[in-house]
Amino acid sequence: xxxxxxxxxxxxxxxxxxxxxxxxxxxxxxxxxxxxxxxxxxxxxxxxxxxxxxxxxxxxxxxxxxxxxxxxxxxxxxxxxxxxxxxxxxxxxxxxxxxxxxxxxxxxxxxxxxxxxxxxxxxxxxxxxxxxxxxxxxxxxxxxxxxxxxxxxxxxxxxxxxxxxxxxxxxxxxxxxxxxxxxxxxxxxxxxxxxxxxxxxxxxxxxxxxxxxxxxxxxxxxxxxxxxxxxxxxxxxxxxxxxxxxxxxxxxxxxxxxxxxxxxxxxxxxxxxxxxxxxxxxxxxxxxx
Amino acid sequence: xxxxxxxxxxxxxxxxxxxxxxxxxxxxxxxxxxxxxxxxxxxxxxxxxxxxxxxxxxxxxxxxxxxxxxxxxxxxxxxxxxxxxxxxxxxxxxxxxxxxxxxxxxxxxxxxxxxxxxxxxxxxxxxxxxxxxxxxxxxxxxxxxxxxxxxxxxxxxxxxxxxxxxxxxxxxxxxxxxxxxxxxxxxxxxxxxxxxxxxxxxxxxxxxxxxxxxxxxxxxxx
Ligand code: SF4
Numbered sequence: 001x002x003x004x005x006x007x008x009x010x011x012x013x014x015x016x017x018x019x020x021x022x023x024x025x026x027x028x029x030x031x032x033x034x035x036x037x038x039x040x041x042x043x044x045x046x047x048x049x050x051x052x053x054x055x056x057x058x059x060x061x062x063x064x065x066x067x068x069x070x071x072x073x074x075x076x077x078x079x080x081x082x083x084x085x086x087x088x089x090x091x092x093x094x095x096x097x098x099x100x101x102x103x104x105x106x107x108x109x110x111x112x113x114x115x116x117x118x119x120x121x122x123x124x125x126x127x128x129x130x131x132x133x134x135x136x137x138x139x140x141x142x143x144x145x146x147x148x149x150x151x152x153x154x155x156x157x158x159x160x161x162x163x164x165x166x167x168x169x170x171x172x173x174x175x176x177x178x179x180x181x182x183x184x185x186x187x188x189x190x191x192x193x194x195x196x197x198x199x200x201x202x203x204x205x206x207x208x209x210x211x212x213x214x215x216x217x218x219x220x221x222x223x224x225x226x227x228x229x230x231x232x233x234x235x236x237x238x239x240x241x242x243x244x245x246x247x248x249x250x251x252x253x254x255x256x257x258x259x260x261x262x263x264x265x266x267x268x269x270x271x272x273x274x275x276x277x278x279x280x281x282x283x284x285x286x287x288x289x
Numbered sequence: 290x291x292x293x294x295x296x297x298x299x300x301x302x303x304x305x306x307x308x309x310x311x312x313x314x315x316x317x318x319x320x321x322x323x324x325x326x327x328x329x330x331x332x333x334x335x336x337x338x339x340x341x342x343x344x345x346x347x348x349x350x351x352x353x354x355x356x357x358x359x360x361x362x363x364x365x366x367x368x369x370x371x372x373x374x375x376x377x378x379x380x381x382x383x384x385x386x387x388x389x390x391x392x393x394x395x396x397x398x399x400x401x402x403x404x405x406x407x408x409x410x411x412x413x414x415x416x417x418x419x420x421x422x423x424x425x426x427x428x429x430x431x432x433x434x435x436x437x438x439x440x441x442x443x444x445x446x447x448x449x450x451x452x453x454x455x456x457x458x459x460x461x462x463x464x465x466x467x468x469x470x471x472x473x474x475x476x477x478x479x480x481x482x483x484x485x486x487x488x489x490x491x492x493x494x495x496x497x498x499x500x501x502x503x504x505x506x507x508x509x510x511x
């Protein structure tokens with residue numbers, strides 16, 4: 001996979017190939033499969049996201065009892081028209097919470113890039129498709145854009161909370177989603193890169209501090225901020241706004257911030273929200289074998 | 290790395306290391322045993338012990354022992370399927386010492402009476418390492434067709450294995466040799482690029498000095 005946005009921007013300039021095609025063609029080489037098979041495989045990922053979304057079960061709580069059943073509350077508020085964010089943002093919020101809860105309740109999800117952040121991309125993509133009626137092929141291309149961005153982040157920085165903090169999970173998912181949306185809005189590789197960079201800048205340094213070490217609190221609700229942040233970042237890029245710090249440098253900064261974060265804020269369940277009196281009480285009440 | 294390491298895997302939540310990795314460990318243990326599991330003693334270590342219940346590590350491991358893949362929705366109800374299949378199990382905590390925090394020890398008996406002990410670790414992103422088989426240290430991921438040969442520590446066995454593989458045009462990806470003591474019991478682990486045919490495995494198993502041959506194919510036959 002590519003290691004820099006600059007590389008992809010230049011290939012686009014020289015060959016006229018779009019961001020998603022550049023990522024897919026590289027995959028085909030790496031996996032030794034045809035472009036058709038690669039596209040089909042990514043289509044299956046998108047369909048798996050859709051079926052995960054529609055199989056949300058509003059009656060389930062997680063084994064710890066910490067999360068579950070909130071997705072339906074957002075849905076009800078949205079139906080009643082009481083959300084200040086409006087119906088479209090409300091739909092994104094609803095889907096993000098639902099997917100996070102489904103993951104915590106042992107349902108089938110698509111890690112994107114991780115299980116903890118699995119709600120960000122589907123919340124944005126599925127809502128946008130419902131709203132704008134994009135054909136599935138466009139959504140799959142956008143998913144390739146997201147994958148390419150995730151690949152760059154994985155190589156320049158990290159996509160694991162244990163290695164880089166939550167900026168590497170919710171932050172990475174948000175950057176990936178932002179780039180995908182920028183593509184759907186007609187953006188070129190440059191616009192896509194800046195959308196991703198602007199999204200990451202907002203979440204730089206986010207701690208990974210799961211209560212009792214479980215992918216539940218704060219993970220489920222953080223999917224909402226990752227999703228909404230992706231949308232606004234893509235809109236900024238679509239409006240012609242650019243990150244003053246070049247995208248590749250933003251993700252280098254992310255790597256450095258990840259290294260500077262203390263271990264207590266990297267999935268150890270020892271710092272941040274996990275270390276609050278309530279967080280500690282939850283951990284002490286947890287059942288083991 | 291490719292796009293599907295980033296978008297994917299499709300898995301049952303909540304955690305790639307504590308849930309998907311545990312299911313994979315169960316699956317590999319079952320394949321190594323080569324027969325359905327009749328009875329299992331399961332010992333969780335470290336973070337598996339501390340947060341395993343909350344992450345469904347127990348359910349995922351049982352599901353894996355039943356042969357369910359990491360994206361199988363039945364994982365959440367695996368205890369019920371174990372009961373239906375007559376598979377018995379006990380779970381408890383253990384301190385395995387200085388090992389990966391997400392480690393588990395399994396003592397298994399197959400429906401054909403075969404016994405196996407295994408220690409494995411979930412090392413992140415759903416990837417795993419088998420770190421011990423029947424008391425001997427190993428180090429393989431289960432991502433390749435893998436041949437595990439226990440033998441007496443005497444000259445010739447490595448040549449027998451490698452010449453058999455070359456005869457079958459099978460390329461070796463990695464090869465590791467471990468032994469308990471000089472002249473004692475040894476384990477040879479060979480990760481291959483192609484599947485090893487059953488006839489070749491049977492041939493190996495009959496050679497003098499070879500105690501046991503276990504084969505981990507990528508396709509599940511058990
Ligand atoms: S807090 Fe940690 S475990 Fe939770 S989503 Fe963020 S990175 Fe993942």
